[in-house]
Amino acid sequence: MDIKYKINHIDKNSCVESFLHNISVENKNKILQxxxxxxxxxxxxxxxxxxxxxFTNYNENTLxxxxxxxxxxxxxxxxxxxxxxxxxxxxxxESDNKVNFHDDNAYNLERKTNNGDSNNxxxxxxxxxxxxxxxNIHENNNMINAEHGNIMEIKEMYEYYETMKxxxxxNITLSYFDIYINLDVxxxxxxxxxxxxxxxxxxxxxxxxxxxSLMCIYLNLGHLLEKFELFNIKNIESLKKLIESKKFxxxxxxxNISLYEFILIVNFIVRIKKKRIFCNNIFNQYNKHFTKNxxxxxxxxxxxxxQFIEFDKWTFKxxxxxxxxxxxxxxxxxxxxxxxxxxxxxxRFEHSLGVGFLSAKYFTHLCNRSNLxxxxxxxxxxxxxxxxxxxxxxxxxxxxxxxxxxxxxxYKKNDTEHKWNHASMSQKIAEHIVxxxxxxxxxxxxxxxxxxxxxxxxPQHYKKSFGLDPIDSLIEASYDIICNNxxxxxxxxxxxxxxxxxxxxxxGTLPSLNCNRILCQSAAINGxxxxxxxxxxxxxxxxxxxxxxxxxxxxHRKVRAMELMLCDGFRLADDFFRWSECLDDLDFFLxxxxxxxxxxxxxxxxxxxxxENVKNSLNLINSVICDRNSEYxxxxxxxxxxxEPKLIKYLKEITNEEKIARYSHGLSPxxxxxxxxxxxxxxxxxxxxxxxYFYSSDNEEEAFIAHKEYRGTHPRYFEECNVRLYCKNKKxxxxxxxxxxxxxxxxxxxxxxxxxxxxxxxx
Numbered sequence: 001m002d003i004k005y006k007i008n009h010i011d012k013n014s015c016v017e018s019f020l021h022n023i024s025v026e027n028k029n030k031i032l033q034x035x036x037x038x039x040x041x042x043x044x045x046x047x048x049x050x051x052x053x054x055f056t057n058y059n060e061n062t063l064x065x066x067x068x069x070x071x072x073x074x075x076x077x078x079x080x081x082x083x084x085x086x087x088x089x090x091x092x093x094e095s096d097n098k099v100n101f102h103d104d105n106a107y108n109l110e111r112k113t114n115n116g117d118s119n120n121x122x123x124x125x126x127x128x129x130x131x132x133x134x135x136n137i138h139e140n141n142n143m144i145n146a147e148h149g150n151i152m153e154i155k156e157m158y159e160y161y162e163t164m165k166x167x168x169x170x171n172i173t174l175s176y177f178d179i180y181i182n183l184d185v186x187x188x189x190x191x192x193x194x195x196x197x198x199x200x201x202x203x204x205x206x207x208x209x210x211x212x213s214l215m216c217i218y219l220n221l222g223h224l225l226e227k228f229e230l231f232n233i234k235n236i237e238s239l240k241k242l243i244e245s246k247k248f249x250x251x252x253x254x255x256n257i258s259l260y261e262f263i264l265i266v267n268f269i270v271r272i273k274k275k276r277i278f279c280n281n282i283f284n285q286y287n288k289h290f291t292k293n294x295x296x297x298x299x300x301x302x303x304x305x306x307q308f309i310e311f312d313k314w315t316f317k318x319x320x321x322x323x324x325x326x327x328x329x330x331x332x333x334x335x336x337x338x339x340x341x342x343x344x345x346x347x348r349f350e351h352s353l354g355v356g357f358l359s360a361k362y363f364t365h366l367c368n369r370s371n372l373x374x375x376x377x378x379x380x381x382x383x384x385x386x387x388x389x390x391x392x393x394x395x396x397x398x399x400x401x402x403x404x405x406x407x408x409x410x411y412k413k414n415d416t417e418h419k420w421n422h423a424s425m426s427q428k429i430a431e432h433i434v435x436x437x438x439x440x441x442x443x444x445x446x447x448x449x450x451x452x453x454x455x456x457x458x459p460q461h462y463k464k465s466f467g468l469d470p471i472d473s474l475i476e477a478s479y480d481i482i483c484n485n486x487x488x489x490x491x492x493x494x495x496x497x498x499x500x501x502x503x504x505x506x507x508g509t510l511p512s513l514n515c516n517r518i519l520c521q522s523a524a525i526n527g528x529x530x531x532x533x534x535x536x537x538x539x540x541x542x543x544x545x546x547x548x549x550x551x552x553x554x555x556h557r558k559v560r561a562m563e564l565m566l567c568d569g570f571r572l573a574d575d576f577f578r579w580s581e582c583l584d585d586l587d588f589f590l591x592x593x594x595x596x597x598x599x600x601x602x603x604x605x606x607x608x609x610x611x612e613n614v615k616n617s618l619n620l621i622n623s624v625i626c627d628r629n630s631e632y633x634x635x636x637x638x639x640x641x642x643x644e645p646k647l648i649k650y651l652k653e654i655t656n657e658e659k660i661a662r663y664s665h666g667l668s669p670x671x672x673x674x675x676x677x678x679x680x681x682x683x684x685x686x687x688x689x690x691x692x693y694f695y696s697s698d699n700e701e702e703a704f705i706a707h708k709e710y711r712g713t714h715p716r717y718f719e720e721c722n723v724r725l726y727c728k729n730k731k732x733x734x735x736x737x738x739x740x741x742x743x744x745x746x747x748x749x750x751x752x753x754x755x756x757x758x759x760x761x762x763x
Contacts, residue, residue, distance in 0.1 A: 014042045023202050025195045034190055043206065044213060044225075050185045050203060053218060054178040056472065153259045157248040160263060164270045174273040178471075179207055179214060181279045181376065204277060204376050211236050211275050219264045227255050240269050274447070277377030278471055301353060305498050309357035311387075318437050319391050320353070323590060324429050328352055328394065330593035334500060335400040336562040337553055339624055343503035344553075348394050348401065354495040355482065359390030362481050362491055362519055369523045370470045379471075382478060385448050389455035390482050390491060392433070396425025398583070399597045400566060407567040409580055420583060423483070427453040432586060458483030458490075465527045476527035486528070487691035488682035489542060494519070497545050500553065510552060511545040518542070525695060525703040533694040536710050543681040543688045555677040561634045561726055562624045564673055568728075569620035572613045573601050598625070634673070635733045637725040638740050640748065643717040645685055651723060652676075654747050660725070663746070664739035672736050673726045680719035687718055 016035055020028050040046050181203055186196050207214065212235050216222050231254075233239050242251070243266065251257050257265075298310045311320065319325060328349035337344040363386045367374040374383045398404035402422075410419045434449050459479050468476065484490035494515035504510040518539060521532040531539055553559070574580055577600055582588045598621055604611065605618040616632075623630040642648050657669035681688045689711060693703040727736040 014044060016040055016042055016046055019043050019046070019202075023198055025191055025199065027191055027195075030190050047203065047206060047213065048217065050182055051207065051214070052180050052182060053214070054180065054469070056176045056178055056469075057173055154248045154252050156259055157252065157262050158246065161243065161246070161248075161266055164266050173271070175271055177211075177214075177272050177275045178378075179211070179275065179277045181207070181277065183279055183373070200279065200376065204279070207277055210234055212239060215239075215265075215268055219261075219268060221261055221264065224257065224261065227257070231255060236269065236272070236275065239265070243269065278379060279373040279376035303350070303354060303357075304502065305354055305495065306357055309353065311356070314443060315356075315387065315391070318440075319388055319433065322433055324395050324433060324586075325349070325352070325391065327590060327593060328397075330595055331397055331399065331401060332594055333401060333496070334503070334553070335403040336566060336624065337503070337556070337559050339562050340556055340558045341503045341553065344500075346499060346502075348397055351495055351499055352391055352394050354499060355393060355491050356387050356391035358491040358495055358515075358519075359481050360387040362386075362522075363478055365519060366474055366477065366522065366524045366529070370474050372471065372474065379474070381448070382451070382475060384443070385451045386455060386478060386481055388434070389430070389452045392430040392452070393426055393456050393482050393492060394422070395429040396422040396427070398422065399592060399594045400563075403563045403566060404570070407563055408570045408574075409583070411567065411571065420580075423457050425583070425589070427456050428584075429586065429589075430456060454479055455482050458485045460485065462486055468526050470524075473527050474524045477524035477529045480529050484529070487688055488546075489518075489529070489531075489539065489692065493542065493546065493682075497542065497549065500549055501545070503553070511541075511548050513541065513545050515542070523695060523700060525693070525701065528693050528703055530693040530695045530703045533696050533706055533710060536689070536694065536706055537712065539692060540689065540711070540714070547679060547681050550679050555679065555722065557636050557639070557724060560675055560677070560724065561636055564675065564726060565620045565624050565632075565634055569601070569617040569624075570597065572617040572620070573604070575613055576604060576611065631730055633730070634726045634728055635730050637672075637727055637733065637736050639722060639724040640744065641720060641722050643720045645717070645719070648719075648721040651721065651748065655723060655743075659747070660736075660739050660743045662739075663742040664735040667732055667735040667739050671727060671729045671732050672739075673728065675724040675726060677722040677724070678719060679722060683718070685717070685719040687714065689714075 017028075017032060020031060025031060035041075035046070038049065040049055181200060183196075183200065186200060189196060189199070191199070212228050212233060213225055215236055216225055216228075228234070228239070231242075233242065251262065252259075298312050299316055301309050301311070303309050326349075329347055331348040332338055332344075333346050333348055333351050334341075334344040360383060363383050364374045367379055367383075372379055374380060398409070405420065405422055410421075430452055431449050434444055434452060437444055438446060438449075455478070462485075465473075465476070480486055480490065482491055484493075494513075497513045498515065501510040501512055518531060518535055521535045523530050570579070579592065579597070583592075601614060601617050601621055604614045608614060619630065619632040623633040627633075640651065642651055655674060657672050657674055660672060660674070661667045661669045683691060689706060692705070694706050694710075695701075695703055725736060725740050727733045
């Protein structure tokens with residue numbers, strides 16, 4: 001039910017009895033008696049009873065830097081309602097406590113201010129007003145008697161507005177106007193849970209479309225509501241447009257708004273970044289009822305990992321059915337692995353659906369854990385962004401996934417050189433999709449683009465935060481759901497570790513993982529996703545499974561040989577096709593898939609038989625996809641495995657193709673490839689558990705890093721280096737093997753090398 005109600009003390013529709021009749025609440029007489037005890041007569045009284053406000057400072061520059069921690073410089077104003085329930089969820093039922101909302105003090109709410117704080121949300125001090133106009137402030141009625149006439153007041157309005165605009169451009173501290181619908185209050189109403197949710201949805205609709213009344217509550221300007229209604233000003237945005245149009249004569253003469261009232265309103269409007277609405281979550285039935293009522297608006301997909309996953313029809317139509325998302329059907333998840341493991345045929349399409357589903361599930365769990373509803377207000381908007389970002393996080397992958405990016409586009413680029421990466425491309429495509437949707441409906445807005453882009457790449461910097469409000473903590477932690485740069489525990493990893501392990505038979509050589517237990521034991525504490533310390537071993541299993549898949553599948557020696565052949569083939573053909581130069585062209589990128597890049601090479605080879613580069617490229621491609629016995633196939637020679645950081649560094653310094661080729665006459669550096677593979681647990685040479693925060697069942701409010709006694713047995717080193725030698729020319733493969741053995745003997749394990757000293761020490 002989407003009913004747009006008016007809040008108007010004169011209109012008969014504002015009567016709470018008519019309101020309950022319109023939304024068809026059962027036991028209407030019982031709830032009316034309850035409201036009578038609480039002196040709730042109008043919709044306006046009801047809104048006041050079930051809501052309270054909070055202001056959170058917002059800094060535009062810090063958000064641009066994509067560090068959510070920087071913007072959480074809080075200053076809070078909270079208002080209790082007639083039930084004496086605020087955001088601490090401590091209920092104090094006082095059925096006899098009656099408040100008259102219509103007397104002279106109806107709008108005299110408690111306002112907490114800190115006069116010493118330069119970032120005060122609204123500065124009502126005498127100095128501000130005196131610096132702006134010459135007035136006399138009467139303390140008894142808190143009104144301003146202007147010394148000038150109407151003309152002078154209009155002029156002062158204009159000057160004050162221009163001053164505030166200038167201050168805003170000088171990085172004035174902005175704030176979120178956060179409105180909380182307190183379901184702890186609604187839970188006391190003597191109606192069914194079904195009606196409680198219906199009532200919540202209607203109250204949300206009222207607040208969303210009539211936020212002007214809430215501004216009046218905050219500013220003690222309730223008497224202006226009738227004037228705003230008369231001039232059809234129903235929300236803050238329409239009032240803002242009126243002021244921006246500088247129709248100060250209308251404001252002063254027709255609406256009869258005083259200079260003092262104008263100053264309060266302008267302070268509020270100029271400093272508000274945006275309005276946000278939140279609900280807490282106290283009924284499990286809400287989730288079930290929400291799902292039941294929205295079943296007709298959802299579609300189900302069968303998935304081999306998550307069984308049945310659902311998305312609403314809007315997501316299907318605008319995201320999943322988008323050509324860029326459908327392109328993922330033609331991108332293999334594991335690249336060249338499919339030519340070694342026959343079962344490795346799943347695509348980025350399946351994986352992205354899984355990540356989108358898991359991300360929404362994860363966010364919903366964190367909301368429920370924080371006693372908040374993900375189905376209303378700002379958190380519902382965040383839920384939408386999290387799901388879209390999960391679906392879109394891999395849109396920027398090229399053909400054969402990471403192979404294309406790491407070993408073709410960025411081949412042998414130094415750290416100082418600009419490197420193309422799929423995450424940035426995913427951001428660009430997601431931005432393109434979302435911006436095209438903004439004008440179509442009201443589901444997304446411009447600010448959602450930034451949120452989705454940041455969710456895709458995750459926070460790049462972290463700061464320790466303490467004492468955060470539960471909602472701010474939840475929103476900050478949400479940026480780690482899809483791409484967790486803090487410790488690597490994210491939905492992307494949870495999905496691919498499960499999905500990629502299915503390429504082997506159940507209970508086979510590849511490790512299995514069930515992320516549901518880990519997910520269900522997580523909580524958002526101080527802006528960080530934390531886990532019950534009892535789950536430390538399942539958490540460690542995630543990192544072990546990652547290491548195993550990299551060692552056994554992703555860097556399998558045959559898989560790597562085929563990836564090297566594919567990329568050498570792509571580089572040869574790129575001289576003609578210029579794929580690497582056109583990646584920023586979205587229309588071009590849309591048609592760049594596994595099959596298209598191979599088709600282009602084959603077509604060119606047929607039409608230009610004398611193009612040696614394309615011919616050699618096709619020979620390498622065919623060696624991978626159809627002719628394993630080809631003379632062009634690369635041959636594995638041997639490898640070295642090193643775990644100690646000092647030895648890895650030493651090996652990196654002495655190993656190159658030229659040095660190895662010198663140990664055998666007739667062997668050229670162009671005949672061999674040295675393939676470096678770094679295998680770790682997701683955090684380089686560091687122990688990943690050093691970056692994971694846990695909580696204990698005894699204290700679920702405090703996050704900590706688990707001490708060694710929790711951890712059990714772990715490896716001595718968390719990174720190993722696997723250095724392989726491949727030969728491009730089978731005719732000289734024996735020379736390559738001979739040269740590599742001599743190189744190992746004379747260079748790697750020479751008496752002067754640290755490898756030799758370690759070998760002697762271990763005897």
